[in-house]
Amino acid sequence: MSRNPEEPVYNRIEEARLALGLSRQDLADKVGVHYQTIGYLEREEYSPSLVLALRIAKALNQEVSELFSQNPFKKGK
Amino acid sequence: MSRNPEEPVYNRIEEARLALGLSRQDLADKVGVHYQTIGYLEREEYSPSLVLALRIAKALNQEVSELFSQNPFKKGK
DNA sequence: TTCAAATGTTGCATTAATGCTACATAGCAT
């Protein structure tokens, strides 16, 4: 599978982050990653490790399945 | 964070796999990875990518949060 | 016992995820 460039993972990180009034830097700090990493994830340039996904979900008070999906999200949740 | 050797991810893949009567090879085939990879994950020698976690959850009919956690699982679910 | 299936162990190669730095751009105050 080689870390799947073919099968992307969609996410609503940006939407959930903005809903909490957080900047990328804020979220990065809460989660313990570089702020650029949040940017890469929001732009879906790559998909996170499970550890990071779990941390982000916790930081944003969401279920992993609410934030990340193999299928595109519909508009407005 | 450098992919966290410090903060492990616990899982109940083996339990869920056995409950369905699947061998590691069976699960690996359903999920599209090498059968050794399932072994590594069950032994918690490393934690999967989010893509793989999503696929495993789907193959085992479980929520990601039911299968993977940052905190150890209690006995018998 | 013998055989096969399932699993464990080791080792090596490849690559995506992450860290980090630097610079550009856009928007919003002042």
Add this chain to the structure above:
DNA sequence: ATGCTATGTAGCATTAATGCAACATTTGAA
């Protein structure tokens, strides 16, 4: 205009996740 904050882009280095092969061990069936 000036400055600050947030974000985008590009490049490079490191490392964990995965593939894969070979061999050992365990377990259960015949």
